[in-house]
Amino acid sequence: MSGAGTSSPELKKPPTSFQAIGPVPCSRSEGVKYPYEVTLTDTGHPITAGVKDFRVASEQYYMSVDPNNHVLAETTFTGEYLPWLEGRTIPQAWTRTWGRGRVFYSAVGHDLDDLQNPDVTRLCTQGFAWAARQNV
Numbered sequence: 245m246s247g248a249g250t251s252s253p254e255l256k257k258p259p260t261s262f263q264a265i266g267p268v269p270c271s272r273s274e275g276v277k278y279p280y281e282v283t284l285t286d287t288g289h290p291i292t293a294g295v296k297d298f299r300v301a302s303e304q305y306y307m308s309v310d311p312n313n314h315v316l317a318e319t320t321f322t323g324e325y326l327p328w329l330e331g332r333t334i335p336q337a338w339t340r341t342w343g344r345g346r347v348f349y350s351a352v353g354h355d356l357d358d359l360q361n362p363d364v365t366r367l368c369t370q371g372f373a374w375a376a377r378q379n380v
Contacts, residue, residue, distance in 0.1 A: 277301045278325055282336050282352060286316050290380040291339065291348065291370045298363040305351040306334055313338035313349075317367070337367060339374070348375040 279301040284292050304319060306329055317337040323330025337350040348371035358364050370380045 276303065276325055277355070277357070278304050280304050280319050280322070282317050282319050284317050285335075286314070289314075289316055289339070291337075291367065291374050292316055293370065293380065295363045295367050295370075298361055300352055300358050300361060300364065302352060302355050302358050305336070306332075307351070309335050309338070310340065313340045317350075317352075337371070339371075346375045346377065348372065 279299060281297065281299050283297045284295060286292060287295075304321065304325070306321070306326060309315075313335065315335040315338045318333050318335050320331065320333045321329035336352055337348075339349075340347045350368055350371060352358050353364055353368045359368070373380045
């Protein structure tokens, strides 16, 4: 989209899922189950309680992320599959609000193998509970 202010017709459309959730995917390791580290950035949040930094072998997502997101975990690219991203740190899990709702997003966990890691399972389970306003 190109435009500024309220004159842009795009700004008058209903929100997309990317606006509600907070990322715009830019690139990924294209189906390659690449091993990478995920580091927690907010260990005091209820979603990350009991979760430790972890390693997964999954697609590593590079995203343009809304700066209003509250980042819970991030990863740093080595450049092996996406060389132009070497050394860049990208959020992997975050929270945000959308109206009166709560949003939890995790780039890790879309592959069933990811969920074999107890820290990934705990992060996702607690994130879902937090978003649903249930006890974490």
